[in-house]
Amino acid sequence: MAPEFRTEETPPYGEVEQVSPLVRRVVANNPSRFTYHGSGTFIIGPATGGDVAIIDPGPADDDHVAALLRAVEGQRVTHLLITHTHPDHSPAAAAVKEATGAVTHGFGPHPAEAIRAHDERVRRAIEAGDEPESEDGEGSGDRDFVPDVVTTDGDVITGVGFTFEALHTPGHISNHLCFALREEATLFTGDHVMGWSTSVVPAPDGDLNDYLENLERLLDRPETTYRPTHGPAITDPIPYVTALIEHRRMRERQIVDSLADGPRSITSIVEELYADIDPKLHKAAGASVYAHLLALSRSGRVESLAAGDESDWKADWSLA
Numbered sequence: 422m423a424p425e426f427r428t429e430e431t432p433p434y435g436e437v438e439q440v441s442p443l444v445r446r447v448v449a450n451n452p453s454r455f456t457y458h459g460s461g462t463f464i465i466g467p468a469t470g471g472d473v474a475i476i477d478p479g480p481a482d483d484d485h486v487a488a489l490l491r492a493v494e495g496q497r498v499t500h501l502l503i504t505h506t507h508p509d510h511s512p513a514a515a516a517v518k519e520a521t522g523a524v525t526h527g528f529g530p531h532p533a534e535a536i537r538a539h540d541e542r543v544r545r546a547i548e549a550g551d552e553p554e555s556e557d558g559e560g561s562g563d564r565d566f567v568p569d570v571v572t573t574d575g576d577v578i579t580g581v582g583f584t585f586e587a588l589h590t591p592g593h594i595s596n597h598l599c600f601a602l603r604e605e606a607t608l609f610t611g612d613h614v615m616g617w618s619t620s621v622v623p624a625p626d627g628d629l630n631d632y633l634e635n636l637e638r639l640l641d642r643p644e645t646t647y648r649p650t651h652g653p654a655i656t657d658p659i660p661y662v663t664a665l666i667e668h669r670r671m672r673e674r675q676i677v678d679s680l681a682d683g684p685r686s687i688t689s690i691v692e693e694l695y696a697d698i699d700p701k702l703h704k705a706a707g708a709s710v711y712a713h714l715l716a717l718s719r720s721g722r723v724e725s726l727a728a729g730d731e732s733d734w735k736a737d738w739s740l741a
């Protein structure tokens with residue numbers, strides 16, 4: 422069963438939406454092919470007065486920061502929870518922290534392996550005379566963020582009127598956290614589970630084995646509502662997550678099968694498996710096939726014939 426995606430109308434940028442008794446959302450005006458209508462910043466706590474926490478303050482965008490500060494006027498922001506260090510999630514933490522004195526919680530800074538791979542792709546693109554990827558895409562990162570409180574799996578974060586449990590969910594990026602709000606049986610899933618799209622798993626820091634393992638562990642969790650940073654809430658999370666897992670497992674089987682007759686390159690695998698999609702999307706499909714091959718090689722099922730340089734996309738891969 423293919424995952425059934427959920428859509429929503431473009432939200433009113435910069436305005437506060439009350440999405441549940443304890444949760445408000447303000448969406449930043451940064452729509453893109455990675456962010457859907459934009460980054461949704463969540464404010465958890467009473468609608469007026471009292472203490473609140475903010476999850477994923479969003480991109481470094483003055484209008485968005487001003488909208489957030491307007492939303493929490495007269496309240497004390499005690500916690501800033503960061504799901505991960507992509508440029509559409511964490512950069513506004515600096516300005517919001519400065520304005521409110523809130524303490525930031527995150528797994529850690531942007532991962533060194535992601536920085537190295539990004540710089541290498543930019544270097545290769547420039548060398549080849551191509552346009553290097555943009556600095557606000559999922560391949561780049563917020564290199565300035567350092568959490569005040571290093572937060573890891575199982576940590577409990579308690580405020581006045583709200584309690585979160587942190588889940589370390591590497592896959593999309595190795596420093597990814599989800600936050601479970603106990604009072605509403607709600608999981609803030611960041612980019613780990615999104616309703617509008619599958620998550621990109623940008624190898625080598627992104628890891629499909631981790632990603633699938635961290636989808637599977639959600640199946641045993643009690644949360645009944647997921648609130649991703651992008652797009653609408655998911656109110657029937659278990660069948661949806663099951664479909665996401667099935668979809669990736671199917672792709673994995675197809676890739677293993679495609680190597681049955683001997684070594685092949687990523688390009689040749691993409692041409693076969695993605696024959697019916699727009700060739701403009703073949704580069705993204707290649708990144709997905711590469712992520713699968715890397716995950717399969719990490720579990721000893723395939724190998725790259727490029728003598729140690731698994732990031733060489735021109736190399737052939739074979740069954741191990």
Ligand SMILES: [Zn+2]
Nearest residue numbers: 507559593612
């Ligand atoms: Zn991300």
